[in-house]
Amino acid sequence: MMEISVNAQAIAYLVSAILFILALKGLTHPASARRGNYLAMAGMVIAIVATLMGSEIRSYGFILAGVAVGGVIGTVIAMRIQMTAMPQLVAALHSFVGMAAVLVAIGTFLNKQADGLLNGVLMGELSAGIIIGAITFSGSVIAFGKLQGMISGRPVKFKGQHLLNALLAIATIGFAVHFALTESTVSLAIMTLLAFILGFTLIIPIGGADMPVIVSMLNSYSGWAAAATGFTLQNNLLIIVGALVGFSGAILSLIMCRAMNRSIFNVVFGGFGTAAVEGDGVADAAQKGVKSAAIEDAIYWMEDANKVIIIPGYGMAVAQAQHSMKELMEQLEARGVEVKFAIHPVAGRMPGHMNVLLAEADIPYENVVEMDEINPEFATADVALVVGANDVVNPAAKDDPTSPIYGMPVLDAGKAHHVFVIKRSMRPGYSGVENRLYYQDNCSLVFGDAKDVSEGMVNQLKGSAH
Amino acid sequence: MPETLVALYIFVLSCFIGYWVIWGVTPSLHTPLIALTNAISGIVIVGALLVTGLEGVGTTAEIIGFFAVLLASINVFGGFLVTNRMLAMFNKKKK
Numbered sequence: 001m002m003e004i005s006v007n008a009q010a011i012a013y014l015v016s017a018i019l020f021i022l023a024l025k026g027l028t029h030p031a032s033a034r035r036g037n038y039l040a041m042a043g044m045v046i047a048i049v050a051t052l053m054g055s056e057i058r059s060y061g062f063i064l065a066g067v068a069v070g071g072v073i074g075t076v077i078a079m080r081i082q083m084t085a086m087p088q089l090v091a092a093l094h095s096f097v098g099m100a101a102v103l104v105a106i107g108t109f110l111n112k113q114a115d116g117l118l119n120g121v122l123m124g125e126l127s128a129g130i131i132i133g134a135i136t137f138s139g140s141v142i143a144f145g146k147l148q149g150m151i152s153g154r155p156v157k158f159k160g161q162h163l164l165n166a167l168l169a170i171a172t173i174g175f176a177v178h179f180a181l182t183e184s185t186v187s188l189a190i191m192t193l194l195a196f197i198l199g200f201t202l203i204i205p206i207g208g209a210d211m212p213v214i215v216s217m218l219n220s221y222s223g224w225a226a227a228a229t230g231f232t233l234q235n236n237l238l239i240i241v242g243a244l245v246g247f248s249g250a251i252l253s254l255i256m257c258r259a260m261n262r263s264i265f266n267v268v269f270g271g272f273g274t275a276a277v278e279g280d281g282v283a284d285a286a287q288k289g290v291k292s293a294a295i296e297d298a299i300y301w302m303e304d305a306n307k308v309i310i311i312p313g314y315g316m317a318v319a320q321a322q323h324s325m326k327e328l329m330e331q332l333e334a335r336g337v338e339v340k341f342a343i344h345p346v347a348g349r350m351p352g353h354m355n356v357l358l359a360e361a362d363i364p365y366e367n368v369v370e371m372d373e374i375n376p377e378f379a380t381a382d383v384a385l386v387v388g389a390n391d392v393v394n395p396a397a398k399d400d401p402t403s404p405i406y407g408m409p410v411l412d413a414g415k416a417h418h419v420f421v422i423k424r425s426m427r428p429g430y431s432g433v434e435n436r437l438y439y440q441d442n443c444s445l446v447f448g449d450a451k452d453v454s455e456g457m458v459n460q461l462k463g464s465a466h
Numbered sequence: 467m468p469e470t471l472v473a474l475y476i477f478v479l480s481c482f483i484g485y486w487v488i489w490g491v492t493p494s495l496h497t498p499l500i501a502l503t504n505a506i507s508g509i510v511i512v513g514a515l516l517v518t519g520l521e522g523v524g525t526t527a528e529i530i531g532f533f534a535v536l537l538a539s540i541n542v543f544g545g546f547l548v549t550n551r552m553l554a555m556f557n558k559k560k561k
Contacts, residue, residue, distance in 0.1 A: 020506055021483060021487060023502065023506070024484075024487045024488065024491070024499075024502070024503070025487050025490070027491045027492070027495045027498065027499050027502065028490040028491055028492060029492060030492070030494065030495060030553075030556040030557065031557070033495055033498060033553045033556065033557075034550070034553040034554065034556075034557055036502070037498075037502060037546065037549050037550050037553055040502060040505065040506055040546065041546050043506075044505070044506070044508070044509070044542055044546070047509060047512055048511060048512070048515070051512045051515045051516065052515060052519075056516055056519065056520065057515060057516065057519030057520070058519060058520070059518075059519055059520075059528075060519065062518045062519075062528050062529075062531060062532040062535070063515055063518050063519055063532075063535055065532065066514070066518065066531075066532045066533070066534075066535030066536040066539060067535060067536075067539045069536050069539070070535065070536040070537065070538065070539025070540045070541075070542075070543065071539050071540075071542075071543045073536075073539075073540050073543075073544070074539060074540040074541065074542065074543030074544030074545070074547070075543050075544070075547060077540070077544050077548075078543065078544045078545075078546075078547035078548040078551065079547065079551075081548060083552070083555075086497055086501070086548075086552075089544075089548065090500055090501060090504060093501075093504045093540070093541050093544060093545055094504065096537040096538070096540050096541050097504070097507045097508065097510060097537075097538070097541055099534075099537050100508075100510045100511070100513075100514055100534045100537040100538040100541070101510050101513075103514070103517075103530050103531070103533055103534035103537070104510055104513040104514050104517055104531075104534050106530055107514075107517035107518070107527045107530040107531045107534065108513070108516075108517055110526055110527040110530070111517060111520055111527050114527075121470055215500065216500070219500050219503060219504065222504065222507045223503065223507055225507075225510070226507045226509055226510050227477060229510050229513045230473070230477075230513075231470070231473055231477075232513075233512075233513050233516060234469055234473065235512060235513065235516075236473065236476050237509065237512065238509055238510065238512060238513060239473055239476050239477045239480065240476060240477075240480040241506055241507065241509045242477075242480075242507070242509075243477050243478075243480035243481045243483075243484055244480060244483065244484040244487070244503070244506070245484075245503040245504075245506055245507045246481070246484070247481050247484030247485050247488060248484060248488045248499065248500075248503045249500075249503065251484075251485065251488045251489060252488075252496060252499070252500065255493075255496075343493075343494070345493060350496075350497055350500060351493070351496035351497060351499075351500065352493060352494060352495060352496030352497035352498070352499070352500075353497055355493075355494040355495070355496070355497065356497045356498070356552055356555070359552070359555040359556045360555050362555075365494060365556060368494060370493055370494070
């Protein structure tokens, strides 16, 4: 392969970094987003080609094999994955970045050791790369397990958890320092192992419904892992990209925490939330003085309405009900009803989860409205239809200072003339808090799976065509 | 200025760029943003290439490097393609 000079390579890296920044900038609007993705692809190609053409790389066999195998696996996964499984896929991909960072650091250590180029600063940077990468890896594996339902989504809590984490963290850093000072391979190995364990113990206590924060946080970690690798290799492109990704994830975590009115500290260490037992919905509801309604009742109010606002939540994703939502929207729009979708920032299992599912179902993004914008509209809506969402519509967050979720911004669904909630059971949301909305006079619960109920609604509407 | 300090300058300034660029991202595109940043963090592939392609290294490092290249490639290919798939969904209703 033709060789390029170090300076030419540096210029290519600069171009690549600029392309990545412009790519992220492209995501400010759906119309420019796709171009943004292409810019990032171009940036990646330039970076890889410039690296391969550099004088440092002299053998290509293993590289080609790795890219070929990885490329095929990545392509197949990306083409086959269902949109509802995006959170799992993202968690899995984060774990790969983490592991790659660990491997790069260890490989660099071996290479530099062979060349006698090790020094304290370098070994400190290597340790940082390994620790962050390892935590990203095992944390993401746990997050994947929880999202995939392989591990219970409940917060796993035990006594002395914080103490254990603190001790693990101190020990990890202790071995890192020892490694940097003495070049001890044993310390390196123990440090790596402890960091893997730490990632596991940090994420296991966090409940399924806090996943939007966790996915964002691991996204951030994967960026810091790349940045640490950049420090080790004295590679500015990795540092720039790592910082961009790290900050992106950090900001998303912050946005998610604000949307729950909780501090990041509280999410990471709080282990808040209980999981109640699922009982028989209708019987429980009658006991608690909640009205339940049939599909026909909901349709009666919706078909002659002027405006219906649909509030999707995780239940819609689980039931894969987004396509029947689209049909419901079309049926209602054919009757002159204005239909909008109201999105709470933490609805679902990752930031923007609902938007992607609604986009997949071909629901125009003009009909999909963020919380702050839609809230004033509930008072003029005839029907608010809550599909598998819970805490994000609980009025207690606004007016009950004793409620654990008090202060969390919520959707004002209760202000609509009629509220219908599609729900599988009376189980409370992740916070374990009773939803006061259900006891309001204007609210009725339609029990059933989100997809079954919404398909039932669509069929009912088709049957009663005007 | 020592190289590590230059790297620190670059790192800190990039953090500021990240901060300002990301706040501009529309909330409806937060999932594609995560998928895209995920693909971009596949840039560790550059590090993986440098480990794998060094001539005259012991086979251990080469094999470790091979796995790093493989994992990072899954990220690069998978990340960009899935982002593209998602963004296509957002785009198609621009009638």
